[in-house]
Amino acid sequence: MRKAGWIASAAAAVLVAAGGITYAVAQDDGSGATPTADxxxxxxxxxxxxxxxxxxxxxxxxxxxxxNEDVxxxxxxxxxxxANQRGMLLGWLDLWNLPKVSADPPMIWMDMGGMASGEDGALMPGMATDTELAKLGKLSGKQAEIFYLQLMTDHHKGGIHMAEACVKRCTVKVEKQIAQGMVNGQxxxxxxxxxMLKERGAKARS
Incomplete structure (x- = not known):
């Protein structure tokens, strides 16, 4: 299918690009300085x-x-x-000898720590709640497809906002490039x- 081919090609391009730069990013802001924990x-x-x-x-x-094969x-x-990008992000933290968890609220680095309440498991804007994840696990067929597409649309919007903040605030050149790639892909x-939602008589929640 045309959709299936487009999705697969786009994903493959991202994976190849990500894999090729995982270890090239440790000190890439031009100063030779490793990023700090904050x-x-x-x-x-x-x-x-x-x-x-x-x-x-x-x-x-x-x-x-x-x-449904498209979904x-x-x-x-x-x-x-x-999953590949997540491994790369955690790999960077290892290369920088920085902790993978922080006592600070999520998104504080982009001056949005107060919005990350963690209510019902949603640690950051765009993330699904524990209740929504449980609901997804109980739906099937078209209902599951619609709810997944709605949840993932919200999730992508939150991810794009965060990636755009990295493009503006991060100093490591390759990390900024990957963040911009996330924006474009999502x-x-x-x-x-x-x-896909329109085909199913539905639309995004926001």
């Missing part, structure tokens, strides 16, 4: 790793709840791409998911 570079790596993990979780849930392929590609997927 830097935007480290904050983005920590928070986006958490954000990506939920996208992977949601994608595996829906793959077991529908037989299953989208879910598979999102899971593969974001904006394209939002449009694709809007089309």
């Amino acid at each position: 830097s935007a570079d480290a904050g983005f790596a920590r928070d986006m790793a958490v954000h990506h993990q939920q996208a992977v979780e949601m994608s595996f849930i829906v793959r077991d709840r529908t037989k 299953r392929l989208l879910a598979y590609d999102i899971a593969q791409t974001q 904006e394209s997927e939002i449009q694709l998911m809007a089309d």
Whole structure:
């Protein structure tokens, strides 16, 4: 299918690009300085790793709840791409000898720590709540497809906002480039998911 081919090609390009620069990013701001624990570079790596993990979780849930090949392929590609990127983000923290968790609130590096309440498991804007994840796990067929597409659209919007903040605030050149790649890729997927929702007589929640 045309959609399936587009999704697979886009995901493959992201994976290849990500894999090729994992170890090239440790000291790439031109100064030779390694990012500090409270830097935007480290904050983005920590928070986006958490954000990506939920996208992977949601994608595996829906793959077991529908037989629709377009949705299953989208879910598979999102899971593969974001799992790969998550590994890269955590790898950067290892290279910088920085902790993977922080006592500071999520998103404080982008002056949004107060918005990350963690209510019902949603640690950052755009993340699904524990209640929503449980609901997704109980739906099936078209209902599961619609809810997944709605949740993932919200999730991508939150991820884009965070990635755009890294583009502005991070100092490591390659990390900024990857963040911009996340913005571009997820904006394209939002449009694709809007089309898939329309096909199912639904639309995004916001």
